[in-house]
Structure formats: structure tokens, C-alpha cells
Amino acid sequence: MSKYMMHILVCGGTGCLSSQSGEIVEGLKKAIEDIGMQNQVQVVKTGCFGFCEKGPIVKILPDNTFYVQVKPEDVEEIVSEHIVKGRKVERLLYENPESKTPISDSKHMNFYKKQMRVALRNCGFINPENIEEYIARDGYGALAKVLTLSQMEVIEEVKKSGLRGRGGGGFPTGLKWEFAYKNVADQKYVVCNADEGDPGAFMDRSILEGDPHSIVEAMAICGYAIGATKGLVYIRAEYPLAVKRLECAIAAAREYGLLGEHILGTAFSFDIEIRFGAGAFVCGEETALIHSMEGKRGEPTTKPPFPAASGYWAKPTNVNNVETFANIPVIFLKGAEWFSKIGTEKSKGTKVFALAGKINNVGLIEVPMGTTLREVIYDIGGGIKGGKQFKAVQTGGPSGGCLTEKDLDTPIDFDNLLAKGSMMGSGGMIVMDEDDCMPAVAKFYLEFTAEESCGKCTPCRVGTKRLLEILEKIVSGRGTPKDLDTLKELSEVIKDTALCGLGQTASNPVLSTLKVFEEEYIAHVRDHKCPAKQCSALLQYRITEKCVGCTACSRVCPVGAISGTVKKQHTIDISKCIKCGACESKCRFNAIVKE
Amino acid sequence: MACEGCRNQVTQALYAELEAFIDALPEKKGALISVLHKAQSLFGYLPKEVQVFVGEKLGVPVSQVYGVVSFYSFFTMVPKGKYPISVCLGTACYVRGADKVLEAFKKELGIEVGQTTPDGKFSLDALRCVGACGLAPVAMIGDKVYGRISSEEEVKKILREYE
Ligand SMILES: Cc1cc2nc3c(=O)[nH]c(=O)nc-3n(C[C@H](O)[C@H](O)[C@H](O)COP(=O)(O)O)c2cc1C
Ligand code: SF4
Numbered sequence: 001m002s003k004y005m006m007h008i009l010v011c012g013g014t015g016c017l018s019s020q021s022g023e024i025v026e027g028l029k030k031a032i033e034d035i036g037m038q039n040q041v042q043v044v045k046t047g048c049f050g051f052c053e054k055g056p057i058v059k060i061l062p063d064n065t066f067y068v069q070v071k072p073e074d075v076e077e078i079v080s081e082h083i084v085k086g087r088k089v090e091r092l093l094y095e096n097p098e099s100k101t102p103i104s105d106s107k108h109m110n111f112y113k114k115q116m117r118v119a120l121r122n123c124g125f126i127n128p129e130n131i132e133e134y135i136a137r138d139g140y141g142a143l144a145k146v147l148t149l150s151q152m153e154v155i156e157e158v159k160k161s162g163l164r165g166r167g168g169g170g171f172p173t174g175l176k177w178e179f180a181y182k183n184v185a186d187q188k189y190v191v192c193n194a195d196e197g198d199p200g201a202f203m204d205r206s207i208l209e210g211d212p213h214s215i216v217e218a219m220a221i222c223g224y225a226i227g228a229t230k231g232l233v234y235i236r237a238e239y240p241l242a243v244k245r246l247e248c249a250i251a252a253a254r255e256y257g258l259l260g261e262h263i264l265g266t267a268f269s270f271d272i273e274i275r276f277g278a279g280a281f282v283c284g285e286e287t288a289l290i291h292s293m294e295g296k297r298g299e300p301t302t303k304p305p306f307p308a309a310s311g312y313w314a315k316p317t318n319v320n321n322v323e324t325f326a327n328i329p330v331i332f333l334k335g336a337e338w339f340s341k342i343g344t345e346k347s348k349g350t351k352v353f354a355l356a357g358k359i360n361n362v363g364l365i366e367v368p369m370g371t372t373l374r375e376v377i378y379d380i381g382g383g384i385k386g387g388k389q390f391k392a393v394q395t396g397g398p399s400g401g402c403l404t405e406k407d408l409d410t411p412i413d414f415d416n417l418l419a420k421g422s423m424m425g426s427g428g429m430i431v432m433d434e435d436d437c438m439p440a441v442a443k444f445y446l447e448f449t450a451e452e453s454c455g456k457c458t459p460c461r462v463g464t465k466r467l468l469e470i471l472e473k474i475v476s477g478r479g480t481p482k483d484l485d486t487l488k489e490l491s492e493v494i495k496d497t498a499l500c501g502l503g504q505t506a507s508n509p510v511l512s513t514l515k516v517f518e519e520e521y522i523a524h525v526r527d528h529k530c531p532a533k534q535c536s537a538l539l540q541y542r543i544t545e546k547c548v549g550c551t552a553c554s555r556v557c558p559v560g561a562i563s564g565t566v567k568k569q570h571t572i573d574i575s576k577c578i579k580c581g582a583c584e585s586k587c588r589f590n591a592i593v594k595e
Numbered sequence: 596m597a598c599e600g601c602r603n604q605v606t607q608a609l610y611a612e613l614e615a616f617i618d619a620l621p622e623k624k625g626a627l628i629s630v631l632h633k634a635q636s637l638f639g640y641l642p643k644e645v646q647v648f649v650g651e652k653l654g655v656p657v658s659q660v661y662g663v664v665s666f667y668s669f670f671t672m673v674p675k676g677k678y679p680i681s682v683c684l685g686t687a688c689y690v691r692g693a694d695k696v697l698e699a700f701k702k703e704l705g706i707e708v709g710q711t712t713p714d715g716k717f718s719l720d721a722l723r724c725v726g727a728c729g730l731a732p733v734a735m736i737g738d739k740v741y742g743r744i745s746s747e748e749e750v751k752k753i754l755r756e757y758e
């Protein structure tokens with residue numbers, strides 16, 4: 001990258017691309033050419049910077065200028081002012097949300113200060129479609145090093161690093177590799193799980209879009225370690241950009257002799273194929289994933305046998321998650337010891353989280369294990385949107401649970417989250433505020449699992465449906481206190497009897513919200529009230545003394561539930577009201593409230 | 596609208612392309628899902644005739660083909676609209692009001708999720724996370740992502756682009 005004196009990095013992740021970052025790149029390239037500086041200034045379309053909230057992002061190196069919410073029409077000014085005259089375009093700089101002063105160097109942004117980028121080390125720095133840029137950042141150096149070690153030495157190094165699977169389970173990666181290595185067979189497989197099913201999470205996608213070569217390299221390393229010559233990436237068909245970048249990376253690696261026969265002149269051969277998912281959450285579960293790759297319905301089977309013993313076409317298969325793989329090259333470049341110094345006693349390294357929901361800085365973050373939720377939500381995430389009250393953060397997606405105010409100072413790691421009744425999961429973190437109703441949130445997750453249950457086993461197929469029905473009853477105001485007992489009991493039964501992880505964890509969102517927000521459930525079933533004022537069936541419209549008697553509401557009400565005389569406060573007949581909200585939106589005096 | 600004869604020719608060409616794709620596969624074993632992806636990209640959907648054709652070409656019982664098609668939500672047996680609309684109902688979008696966006700689309704188009712408008716122009720689907728959570732709530736029309744959809748008005752404005 002060094003032959004240029006300046007680099008303009010433009011985020012080309014899905015979020016920013018959909019707000020025209022593609023046009024910005026083209027515009028910048030053209031403007032730079034127009035002034036004849038294309039040999040001094042390089043325009044790079046990179047992967048995600050993580051700061052999706054304020055996209056599209058344009059970053060200028062070497063001075064770390066961080067422009068936010070850039071539009072194609074801003075290109076000209078950036079080039080004529082910043083590039084030509086060296087004057088930053090102040091109005092596009094990110095502002096410190098408290099002091100409202102522009103921050104000129106991204107190093108001073110709170111969003112980045114507490115982060116540590118290991119898995120995301122190249123995202124937002126390199127052009128993911130150019131293998132040379134990956135190589136310039138020591139890419140494929142780890143593979144070269146590994147090929148001089150014995151298979152067991154490679155496995156020992158991964159074990160020593162303490163790396164645990166990032167796909168949700170947290171199983172020690174080195175140990176998994178050792179199982180696959182020790183199972184003797186004529187053919188073994190390395191599988192990368194890029195099915196990323198947790199709705200509201202986009203870590204794996206961003207890694208594949210921003211740094212696909214790190215996955216290619218890591219899969220080759222794994223192949224060497226366990227003795228496999230074939231790798232498969234199982235990726236969601238809904239991720240077209242990630243697919244394209246991965247295909248491009250695989251082709252480039254072949255061309256450079258980093259995939260294929262006799263890699264780097266050694267006896268080791270390895271190649272990678274892509275397989276597409278077709279929209280089934282359960283296919284993220286490894287046995288289901290393997291069936292899907294074999295062209296079958298993605299239904300799970302009981303373990304054992306584990307894939308390490310009998311996986312793809314009944315051969316030993318090592319399945320790892322995208323983020324797990326993304327950590328592998330660094331472990332070999334910087335050493336297991338370096339890696340194991342990051343994090344907590346039993347959870348080493350960093351974790352990538354997709355921060356979303358009612359938070360100021362929605363985006364992709366990476367922090368050392370052991371960082372507290374408070375640091376994530378307030379320091380990095382910039383606090384709750386609109387100055388509202390923090391209520392809960394949901395981790396672990398449809399298999400996880402809620403953490404609240406009292407958990408804010410808990411260091412985040414695999415074991416602590418489990419102990420708190422949630423789980424790490426793949427890294428989705430959804431922040432909720434006072435306006436979010438917890439029984440409704442539980443219902444949202446159950447809708448998801450009930451729909452995604454593959455139907456193979458009864459506890460999950462029927463059980464999730466029943467749970468959902470009870471929750472629907474509760475949020476529509478027809479619940480009774482007895483329903484809460486049924487919810488608990490049924491949840492436990494499903495947990496104990498379902499075949500795969502999907503069913504076994506499906507009731508977690510219910511159990512966790514019931515435990516932490518029991519009061520809120522009780523308010524729904526006993527008082528038929530929704531404290532968060534979200535469940536419309538439980539709300540009643542009322543006209544306050546702000547009413548001037550303009551009669552607009554009584555004329556708009558489709559069922560004639562509003563009565564009153566002109567210039568006098570009107571009233572709503574609750575028994576007639578169908579809660580359509582027409583009056584509320586018609587009232588110009590904010591006199592109609594929902595409570 | 597093309598006449599019956601021309602339509603047949605178009606369809607024949609699609610079958611020929613699908614056949615060539617299948618014949619070029621290095622390995623037929625386990626290829627069912629890749630073949631179905633290809634077939635859906637050609638035909639736009641997977642009607643019974645296409646499923647039968649795929650089954651015969653791959654030597655797989657049609658019941659198994661159907662079993663796979665019906666299992667995966669990505670595969671569809673009814674034609675999608677010219678402009679397929681997908682509203683994201685992922686968690687990030689949900690907490691930022693995706694349900695209201697979906698309602699607005701339903702109301703504007705007069706169809707339910709999984710249906711296509713009578714003129715074949717729009718179809719409506721719900722999907723889980725397109726990976727643009729930073730822009731929540733999000734909807735996609737074809738490959739185009741629309742983010743931060745804040746009101747019913749905005750939904751109307753988006754649809755107007757396709758008039
Ligand atoms: C219902 C269900 C869904 C899953 N979805 C994913 C997923 O989307 N991505 C993933 O990497 N692992 C997922 N897993 C975990 C995988 O089964 C498997 O443990 C993981 O891919 C192993 O990789 P790791 O050890 O690197 O984490 C899921 C598990 C279950 C039970
Ligand atoms: S627990 Fe649910 S998803 Fe898993 S096998 Fe049973 S029915 Fe299928």
C-alpha cells in the first residue's frame with residue numbers, strides 16, 4: 001500500500017453500499033483522476049468499519065480523518081478541499097456526541113477506543129477483492145509457517161491459545177481439531193459454517209465481506225492439521241456480496257498457488273468449494289448443515305456420532321464458525337501465548353458483536369473477552385437512543401436470554417453469560433429500552449423458532465407452537481395467571497426432550513424473561529396491562545384535559561365511540577373503541593393518550 | 596404478452612440451460628440443492644414440472660425433490676412478482692418497528708405475506724436479517740436495500756419508484 005501518499009477508504013459493506021457508497025467510490029476515483037493524482041491517492045472499497053449507524057463512512061489515511069454519512073454529492077468537496085488543499089471538510093467529520101465538537105482523528109472516537117481488532121483486523125483496511133493487500137498485511141504468512149510444523153504441533157498451538165468456538169457452543173477449537181486428526185480415513189473435510197442464522201447478527205457476513213482471505217487461509221491451515229484436502233464453505237444464499245468476495249478470494253488464492261496441488265511447493269494439497277444454504281435456521285446446526293450439503297433436507301441427527309468421527313458423506317469432518325477461523329492466522333503470526341493473554345481465564349481472545357436495537361451506535365464491534373456490558377453499551381455503543389431508559393440487552397439470539405441493569409458490570413465471557421441465564425451465542429446483541437415489552441419480545445423469538453423448527457421431533461415441533469400460543473394469549477390480554485405456570489413447565493419439558501440445540505434452547509427467551517421480568521408478565525395476566533405500553537390490545541385510549549372540543553376525533557372515529565359537545569372535552573366509550581388509533585393521529589392538540 | 600408458441604420456446608431454452616448445467620456437474624451425488632438454486636434462478640420459481648425434470652435428470656425420486664423444495668424457505672413453488680419485496684423481520688428491525696413497515700406494505704399492496712399482486716408486479720415476503728441492521732428497519736425490493744423506513748408515507752414513496 002506504501003507507494004501511495006494517501007488512501008481514501010470507503011466502506012463497501014452491505015449497509016453502506018445500500019446507502020450509495022458504491023457511487024461514492026466511483027465518484028472519488030473519477031475526481032482523483034480528473035486532477036491527475038491517481039498515482040498518489042488510492043481509493044479503496046473496503047469491508048465494514050463497524051460504525052454502521054453513521055454510514056456511509058469515508059476514512060482518509062494517513063491522518064485518520066473519519067467522514068460520516070457521506071453522500072455522492074460530497075465527493076467533490078472532499079477532493080478539492082481535503083485532498084488538494086489539505087483542509088478537512090468539517091461538516092462531514094464525526095461529532096463527539098456530548099461536546100458536539102468534530103473529532104478529526106478516528107483514534108479519539110469512543111467507539112474505537114475500547115475495541116481490540118483481532119478477527120476484524122483487516123476489515124475496513126484492505127480491499128477484500130485484492131489478494132496482494134491481504135498478503136501485504138502478513139496474509140498467508142501463517143499458512144507458510146504452519147507448513148513447516150508437524151500436524152500435532154499445529155494442533156498443540158491452537159490448543160495452547162485457548163481459542164473456543166465462536167459459533168455459539170464455545171467448544172475448544174484445538175481439541176476439536178485433534179479429534180478429527182485422530183480419526184483415520186481416506187478422506188476428511190474442513191467445513192466453514194457461514195450460515196449465520198441469528199436474526200439481527202451480521203458478524204460472519206462482515207468478516208467474509210471484509211476479509212475473505214483470512215477464512216481461506218485458516219481453512220487451509222485446518223486442512224493441513226487434520227489431514228483433509230477438501231474444504232467447504234456453507235453460506236447463506238441471502239449473502240450475495242459475501243459469496244462474491246469469497247469466490248473472488250478462492251480464485252485468487254488458486255492463482256497464487258495458495259490453494260490447489262502442492263501448496264507453496266510442499267506435499268500438501270487443499271481446495272475449497274462453496275455450498276449454498278437455502279434459508280433454514282436449523283441448518284446452522286452442524287449435523288443439519290452436513291445433511292444440507294449432501295443435498296438433503298436439513299434435519300439434525302443425534303450426536304454422537306460427532307462430525308469429527310462421521311460427518312460429510314460419513315467421513316471425519318471438522319466444522320468451525322467463520323469468526324473462529326478468522327482468529328486462526330493471527331494465532332500463528334503472533335503466537336498462542338500472545339493470544340492467550342487476551343481475555344479472561346477461560347475465554348481467551350476477543351469477541352465480535354453485532355450491536356443493534358435501541359442504541360446510538362449500531363454497528364459491528366470487537367472487544368476483549370471480559371469487557372463489561374456497561375463498557376459495550378455506554379462507552380462503545382454511545383448509550384440508549386433518544387435518552388430513554390435502558391431495560392435489557394438480549395444476547396444469544398433465539399437461544400439466549402436477557403441481561404438487565406444489574407448485570408451491566410459483569411465481564412462478558414462464555415461462562416458468565418451462561419451463569420446469568422443467557423449465553424454468548426454467535427454475537428448478536430440487541431439493546432432494548434423502556435418501550436419494549438418483554439412478553440412481546442419472548443413472543444417474537446418463539447415465532448421465529450416455531451417457524452424454523454424442522455419438525456423432526458415432537459417436543460420442539462408441537463411444544464414451540466404451544467408456547468407461542470400461550471404468549472399470544474398473554475400479549476392480547478386473554479392470559480391468566482395459570483398460563484405462567486404452564487409456560488414454565490412446558491419450557492422445561494422442551495428443554496429436556498428436544499433432539500437438537502434449536503429445540504433445547506428455544507424456551508430460553510421465555511424462561512429468561514419470565515425470571516427477570518416476572519412483574520411484567522403478571523401485569524399482563526392479572527391486571528391486563530402492558531407496562532411498556534406496547535401491546536395494543538391492552539391499551540386504552542383516553543382524552544385528556546388538553547382537549548379543546550374541536551370534534552375532529554369524533555368525526556374520524558369509524559365506530560362512533562367518541563362523544564362530546566363542541567368546545568368541551570370529549571370522551572371515548574371504551575366498550576365501543578376498536579383501538580385503531582385514528583383519533584390519536586387526527587388530534588392536533590396531543591390530547592389523546594394511550595395507556 | 597408473448598404468444599403460446601414463443602413462450603414455449605422460451606421455456607424450452609430454460610430447460611436446455613438447466614440440462615446443460617446438470618450435465619456439466621462433476622458429481623451428481625448431493626447436487627440437488629445446487630441444481631434447485633440454478634433452476635429457481637432460471638425459472639423464477641420451482642413449479643411441479645421443473646421438480647419432475649430435476650428428479651429425472653438426477654435420478655432422485657420426485658418425492659425427495661419436493662421434500663427438499665418444501666423444507667427450505669428460499670425455494671418457492673409460486674412465481675414471485677416482477678419486483679419481489681422482502682421486509683426484514685430480524686430482531687434489530689423488530690425492535691425498531693419492522694412490524695409496522697410490514698403492515699404498511701400489506702395495506703398498500705392489498706396482499707398478505709407470501710402472495711403476489713394480481714398484476715404480477717409485486718410479491719411480499721418476510722425475511723430474517725439482511726445484514727444491514729444499522730439501517731433498521733429494512734426492506735428489500737429485488738437487490739435494492741431500503742433502510743430507516745420510518746413511516747407509512749415512506750413505504751408509499753418507495754412503491755412509487757416502481758410505478
Ligand atoms: C439451531 C442451531 C443453529 C446454529 N447456527 C449456527 C450458525 O448460524 N453459525 C455457526 O457458526 N454455528 C451455528 N450453530 C453451532 C454449530 O452447530 C456448531 O457448533 C458450530 O458451527 C461449530 O463451530 P465453532 O466450534 O467454531 O463454534 C448452531 C447450532 C444450533 C443448535
Ligand atoms: S429440536 Fe426442533 S429443530 Fe431440532 S430436530 Fe427437533 S424439531 Fe428439528
Ligand code: FES
Pocket residue numbers: 199200201683684685686687688689723724725726727728729731732733
Ligand atoms: S435485523 Fe433487519 S437487517 Fe438485520
